[in-house]
Amino acid sequence: MNRVTMKKLRILLLITLSLSVSAVQASDDKLQVLATIHPLALLAASVVPAEQLQVLLPPTIDPHHFALKPSDIDQLQEADIILWGGPLAEPYLTGFVRRWPEKNWIDISSFASADQPVNAHYWLSVPVMTATQESLAEALGSSAGDFADTMDKARQQIDALLTPLRERGFLVYHRAYDHWVSENHLNQLGSFTINPEQKPGLKTLSTLRGLIQEGSVTCIFYEPGVSAEMIRGFTGDHPVRLLELDPMGADISLIPDGYPYFMTELARRAASCLSGTDTTSLHTGGKG
Numbered sequence: 001m002n003r004v005t006m007k008k009l010r011i012l013l014l015i016t017l018s019l020s021v022s023a024v025q026a027s028d029d030k031l032q033v034l035a036t037i038h039p040l041a042l043l044a045a046s047v048v049p050a051e052q053l054q055v056l057l058p059p060t061i062d063p064h065h066f067a068l069k070p071s072d073i074d075q076l077q078e079a080d081i082i083l084w085g086g087p088l089a090e091p092y093l094t095g096f097v098r099r100w101p102e103k104n105w106i107d108i109s110s111f112a113s114a115d116q117p118v119n120a121h122y123w124l125s126v127p128v129m130t131a132t133q134e135s136l137a138e139a140l141g142s143s144a145g146d147f148a149d150t151m152d153k154a155r156q157q158i159d160a161l162l163t164p165l166r167e168r169g170f171l172v173y174h175r176a177y178d179h180w181v182s183e184n185h186l187n188q189l190g191s192f193t194i195n196p197e198q199k200p201g202l203k204t205l206s207t208l209r210g211l212i213q214e215g216s217v218t219c220i221f222y223e224p225g226v227s228a229e230m231i232r233g234f235t236g237d238h239p240v241r242l243l244e245l246d247p248m249g250a251d252i253s254l255i256p257d258g259y260p261y262f263m264t265e266l267a268r269r270a271a272s273c274l275s276g277t278d279t280t281s282l283h284t285g286g287k288g
């Protein structure tokens with residue numbers, strides 16, 4: 001090797017060293033946030049810059065009985081702040097909370113009030129998520145920004161949409177919406193199943209059929225992964241509307257107002273079905 005090559009090699013080595021030092025410094029300065037499921041990432045995007053935010057599960061996954069892969073565990077290990085759904089929604093994470101107490105685990109269910117329903121889907125509770133957002137901003141050492149104001153405005157829109165429809169009875173496919181139902185004082189009459197991975201039981205189906213036959217049900221909210229034809233087969237000729245609602249907000253992108261938009265869209269879609277303005281779904285079972 002001649003002297004010129006040696007010199008080049010030394011320079012290259014120095015550059016590599018300084019690059020890796022700055023990479024370590026960058027990851028020290030900027031806390032890495034991992035949101036375990038999509039709706040939590042929608043909230044986190046209000047305060048976490050895109051380059052510091054990762055999401056553990058794919059957007060469409062409702063975390064019932066999810067099994068972590070080794071690559072998921074690596075992601076957990078690399079995060080400084082982990083925003084998660086709590087032990088009821090994500091039991092597979094409780095072991096890691098104990099294993100890595102030095103990480104900042106923000107459990108959204110810890111912000112629930114004592115009079116809230118006990119239901120794993122705490123991300124559908126606006127007060128829970130507003131308190132979570134403040135706590136996340138504090139953990140990042142930044143301001144919560146105008147999130148609470150944006151959420152207040154969304155709240156007013158949601159009220160205007162849903163308040164006139166409080167009496168309208170509806171069914172949901174799986175029992176995801178209890179927080180949303182109780183905060184908006186809605187008339188949820190039943191669900192096909194508690195867990196989307198369990199098939200509806202015969203007794204449940206018979207109760208639901210009774211409600212449909214007596215004309216109490218205006219609308220059925222099914223969800224991604226459930227066939228509208230199957231639900232239509234169940235309702236038969238009864239004038240019940242069908243609409244797909246997604247408790248994970250999988251179609252909504254990670255923009256700063258993603259969570260308020262998710263809640264407003266949920267209300268808008270539900271209102272279209274409950275108010276009967278969505279005439280297509282009555283006949284075709286389409287998305288409306």
Ligand SMILES: [Zn+2]
Pocket residue numbers: 062063064121174175176196
């Ligand atoms: Zn669920």
